[in-house]
């Protein structure tokens with residue numbers, strides 16, 4: 001019987017986890033412990049529903065409703081002095097909860113505070129673009145779409161950004177294997193030479209653990225230069241490092257290493 | 269047999285010569301002054317750019333995916349390859365984020381060494397920036413001079429960690445090695461010379477007519493635009509925002525050293541150039557102070573946190589339990605608590621942040637790198653229209669983008 | 677000096693050397709290897725360093741050119757990604773024969789540490805490679821040594837045109 005491999009999460013798993021291991025938590029603090037954050041949270045709460053808020057590692061995390069994202073961002077920018085959106089991306093929780101968690105990392109330079117807005121969306125749910133509030137969201141949202149397939153509504157140029165335009169699949173999904181699916185593995189061969197060339201060029205060698213010193217097709221060693229694919233075994237003598245042929249080169253003065261000077265004084 | 273018609277680029281559907289006199293120009297992805305693999309689609313009216321569309325991803329190597337499949341320590345060398353001009357600053361950013369997550373404090377000597385590495389890396393990066401930008405504009409001499417100085421720093425870092433480019437010189441919880449014998453004296457020698465060298469560059473460039481014509485009032489970024497596009501570091505400071513994470517949210521020993529943050533309100537290429545020069549001087553000033561700090565520190569290099577960080581070599585060799593612990597940490601990896609952190613640091617290019625979401629496993633559940641260059645490339649969309657073709661090169665030059673960290 | 681005044685019997689004899697065409701052509705080829713700058717990633721920085729003041733590649737007649745039409749050596753320095761693969765093929769096709777390719781660094785050799793969906797596992801899947809340089813990143817000395825090895829190999833080759841153009845397939 002073939003070994004069972006879960007299809008919804010193909011990331012590497014630890015080979016051993018103690019059954020009784022309970023992972024500790026990074027401590028969360030109440031928002032009231034920080035005056036600035038408390039005031040900000042109050043302002044957000046006055047207009048929008050906040051499902052959860054806490055402070056973790058000196059930054060406030062606020063969970064909001066995905067429908068309000070555009071309005072919350074406008075509020076943050078216009079009234080609460082959060083003048084930069086430093087990062088925005090998604091986290092894949094499809095296997096566990098059937099959707100993504102999207103976060104927006106904000107920075108206020110006047111208050112010297114950083115804040116994270118988060119919300120949860122279902123897998124096929126679209127979110128509202130905030131690229132008209134913060135221009136930096138433009139590229140961040142494109143990357144989010146490229147990597148996770150999260151559709152962003154109202155975005156001026158919703159296209160892939162990092163992967164080629166004709167790429168299939170969204171690489172950062174947990175269902176996407178690290179070494180790529182079949183499309184990815186043959187992408188360059190298919191594109192340049194055509195599918196017929198697959199048999200000529202051959203599959204990629206993806207075994208990272210394979211180390212073979214005598215493999216002269218995939219490894220090169222200085223001082224042991226051999227031709228591509230030549231046979232090379234243990235007894236082969238080291239090839240001496242030579243910069244010129246012994247018999248000299250036509251029209252070129254032979255290098256005489258005794259004449260060369262080594263500059264030892266680094267101060268010139 | 270090769271079939272030439274198979275090579276069909278994506279932009280083939282654009283008519284390159286149009287009726288309305290608009291020309292579409294493809295720049296890159298393999299252009300010597302694109303600082304890597306930037307591709308720009310420029311719409312031109314005569315010589316003037318009316319629309320620009322940066323196309324990135326030609327160096328996307330899947331680092332974030334790799335992170336999800338690697339234990340924390342295993343991932344550290346990969347961060348070298350992000351901003352490969354200043355590798356240690358990436359190592360440091362990642363290590364600091366993990367340290368915040370597992371909440372360990374690094375011993376003081378390790379902090380001093382990290383500061384030395386961070387600032388030498390900043391110098392290296394700025395020198396490299398000067399060299400390449402000058403070369404792009406046509407000042408070959410400055411390129412040769414700046415590379416000469418950079419090689420000295422490379423030698424120093426090589427003395428410390430053995431690699432010229434890909435340092436991996438910081439570990440989670442400290443640094444792996446103490447400084448080699450002559451490091452501090454050599455560094456001091458270099459720093460003593462540096463003001464002269466900087467003056468050489470400035471003598472060559474500051475009043476140079478060509479340099480000024482291609483730099484002054486070209487690529488002006490307003491304050492609002494810089495903030496809006498998420499710019500950071502020199503790009504933001506040249507536009508009149510005095511924001512340096514080293515000063516505002518100090519990490520490591522930056523609150524103990526005395527330095528100024530230069531900023532300018534011009535926002536053009538020339539302002540950025542002046543800023544880089546001034547930052548080099550400030551880095552030298554920081555380094556002098558850090559060199560003096562080194563002497564009084566006790567020799568511990570790694571933090572003591574047996575649950576997360578391997579014990580020292582001596583403990584490992586003498587105590588059975590430490591050896592076991594080390595074995596578990598190497599084979600299975602540390603398991604940080606459940607939670608998330610976002611830790612920003614000021615890399616030579618700007619705000620380098622690492623967002624880590626841990627679900628209690630030995631692999632990060634999600635690792636997002638906030639690379640400054642990504643946003644500095646994004647701003648080209650709005651910055652280039654209105655400029656002329658030759659300006660493109662000088663603007664790309666002064667944005668100081670590195671593709672390893674844009675595409676990751 | 678007017679031509680008739682040169683006394684060829686003195687001053688080291690006639691300005692003539694006897695040799696084969698092969699030798700002359702290969703002498704020219706091997707000592708003016710103009711390289712197409714193909715810096716893709718970190719290794720590209722080391723390639724630049726080898727062209728700069730300390731390592732000074734010009735000594736070997738290796739000058740970096742930005743155009744495939746003017747160069748016969750392609751130094752692929754860095755990670756080749758799937759998105760970029762078609763361009764490297766295109767630029768390689770534009771180079772005039774005879775042409776050589778150095779793959780610099782483990783990324784270009786085998787994909788290196790980036791064993792992921794986005795990286796081509798070795799440039800030799802796309803274009804034929806003559807010389808593989810190990811290292812991540814190879815030092816400039818390694819690149820220099822590699823170029824000198826290539827020069828030695830070129831000197832051994834026949835200069836005539838019946839050589840088959842190098843094609844992956």
Ligand code: SF4
Nearest residue numbers: 718781782783812813
């Ligand atoms: S071989 Fe190493 S240094 Fe070279 S491009 Fe690859 S990762 Fe960078």
